[in-house]
Amino acid sequence: MTPAAPKKKTASKRARRISRLSAAEIEAMFARLKALNPKPTTELEFTTPYELLVAVTLSAQATDVGVNKATRKLFPVANTPQAIAKLGVEGLKPYISTIGLYNTKAANVVAMAQQLIALHGGEVPREREALEALPGVGRKTANVVLNTAFGEPTMAVDTHIFRVANRTGLAPGKTVRAVEDGLVKVVPPDYLLDAHHWLILHGRYVCKARRPDCPHCVIRDICRYPDKTPGEPEPVAT
Structure with a gap:
């Protein structure tokens, strides 16, 4: 019996090397x-650095649209660390119950409010280390706040x-x-x-x-992606 010819190896899309832009x-x-x-600017709705901090914290694994729907009800009632701390976890939950992971997020937002009051006089700190030390705040959230609230060139x-x-x-x-x-x-x-x-x-x-x-896409001619969606490209302004 003649052995089957070995299958040709094909590079998967993930294995392809994409060259860097100049x-x-x-x-x-x-x-x-x-x-x-x-x-x-961000599509999250906010008027103060604290509102932005809360909104970004709530946006993890959720859409901006969903977060905005919740904060439109929450912020008129409680939009300061003092008001959120007074609301408490159980008081906060009904406002954010439509957002994924709302139980954990409610606990983090209230603990964050308490820490802001205790350590920062109720103000959102402008230092990365202080932001990342807050409950529920990671590097990405800190970067958003530093960039959007305080004008820092973070990514x-x-x-x-x-x-x-x-x-x-x-x-x-x-x-x-x-x-x-x-x-x-x-x-x-x-x-x-x-x-x-x-x-x-x-x-x-x-x-x-x-x-x-x-x-x-206005950068279609520059983009290195090998599997572009077919269709007539839009004119690119130079």
């Missing part, structure tokens, strides 16, 4: 994203930014921290403050996980 391509990428949206990498950075060749990396460090190095200084917002919005509405909208 400095000129990165400059063009952000110039185009800026032209589309000159003043990007908060979520699933959207992780995907865009790897797909496009902007800052490929195997971990969130590797991508964050890569982005801080390659994003031109003039764009770094707003880069987080441009990238997250691009990932949320254009470079989507299952089917990226490549025909309507």
Whole structure:
């Protein structure tokens, strides 16, 4: 019996190496994203650094739309550490019960409020170490608050930014921290403050996980992603 011929090895999509964008391509990428949206910001609704901190904490594994629906009811009632601490865990839960992991988040938000009162006079600290020491606050949340509330050029990498950075060749990396460090190095200084917002919005509405909208992507000609969604590309402004 003749042995079967060995199957040809085919490279999986994940195994493909994507080349990095050049400095000129990165400059063009952000110039185009800026032209589309000159003043990007978070889609979470807030009016104070504390409201932003709470909203970002609630947004883990939840949508901004869902968080906004909850905070529109919560913030008119309690939008300071003192008010949240007074509300307590059981008092907070009904306001955020539509958000995933609300039991854990309620405990964290109340403990966070108590710690802000005890250690920071009820104010949101501007130092990374102090932010990350708060209950329920990790590096990504701290980066969002530092960037959006205090104007620091930080890079908060979520699933959207992780995907865009790897797909496009902007800052490929195997971990969130590797991508964050890569982005801080390659994003031109003039764009770094707003880069987080441009990238997250691009990932949320254009470079989507299952089917990226490549025909309507303004950086399609720059992007290194090998499996672009077919369709006639949109004219690219230069």
